[in-house]
Amino acid sequence: MPRFAATERLDTSVAPEDLLLTQELANSQGPPTYGIDLFDTPEPAQAWLDGLLEEYPGAPVIRLGxxxxxxxRAIRASLHRLLARGDETLHSGAEPPLDAPVNLRAGPNGVEGSPVGTGVDWLASAVTLELFRAQEHDLLRRLKLCHNPGCTVIFYDRSKNNSRTWHDVATCGNRANVRAYRARRKASSS
Structure with missing residues (x-):
């Protein structure tokens, strides 16, 4: 079965492989205008999970109970809260929006981490580990929530100066720019 790639379907900037599980989970619900939520019922949720974990090395088979x-949904909501505030949330001392254990081992190749648990707890652990590694390599700040208030898409900012604010300039960016233009025009005509 081919992997269901919600992120690619939403035409966003795809994160590097080390953050892809996190981005795919966050984008399992499209913008409200798309009317897509892969976690509405068990069948699409299980199909999404099967397709995604098929490509994740060492992932167990997870059957949703x-x-x-x-x-x-709670893990996804935690990711959205985290990414809406940026990676400074991880340094703020506030209660973590996603709390899952990971296994760390020190060995001859340095410290290695792996997810622990079963079922959805394993997925939460894998996402937590991805977030930790991304923070360590200064990549987490590039995983962003689109600034359009009505959009829920998480994109990876590949711009040189990390300045993108919309997942897609042609849709979300254009709407914001048109609103700003009309507001300026109205203010200058008054």
């Missing part, structure tokens, strides 16, 4: 779709 009762209540686990709610847990997936």
């Amino acid at each position: 009762p209540g686990e779709i709610e847990r997936l």
Whole structure:
């Protein structure tokens, strides 16, 4: 079964492989205008999860049980809160928006981490580990929530100066620019 890539379907900047699981989970619900939420019912949620984990090295097979779709939604909401505020949230001392254990081992090759748990808890652990590694390599600040208030898309900012604010300038950026232009025009005509 081919991987369901919500991020690619939404035409966003795709994160590097080390952050792809996190971005795909965050984008499992499209903007409200798309009317897409892969966690509405168990069937699309399981298909999304199967396709995604098929490409994740060392991932276990996860069968969604009762209540686990709610847990997936909660993890996704935590990611959106984290990314809406940027990576400074991780340094603020505030309660972490996503709390999952990871396994760390020190060895001859340095410190290595791996996700722990079963089911959706394993997924939360894998996402937490990706966020930690991204922060360590200064990549987390590039994973952003689109600044359009009605948009929920998470994109990876590949611009040289990390200055992108919209997942797609042609849609979200254009609307914001038109609103600003009309407001300036109205203010100058008054």
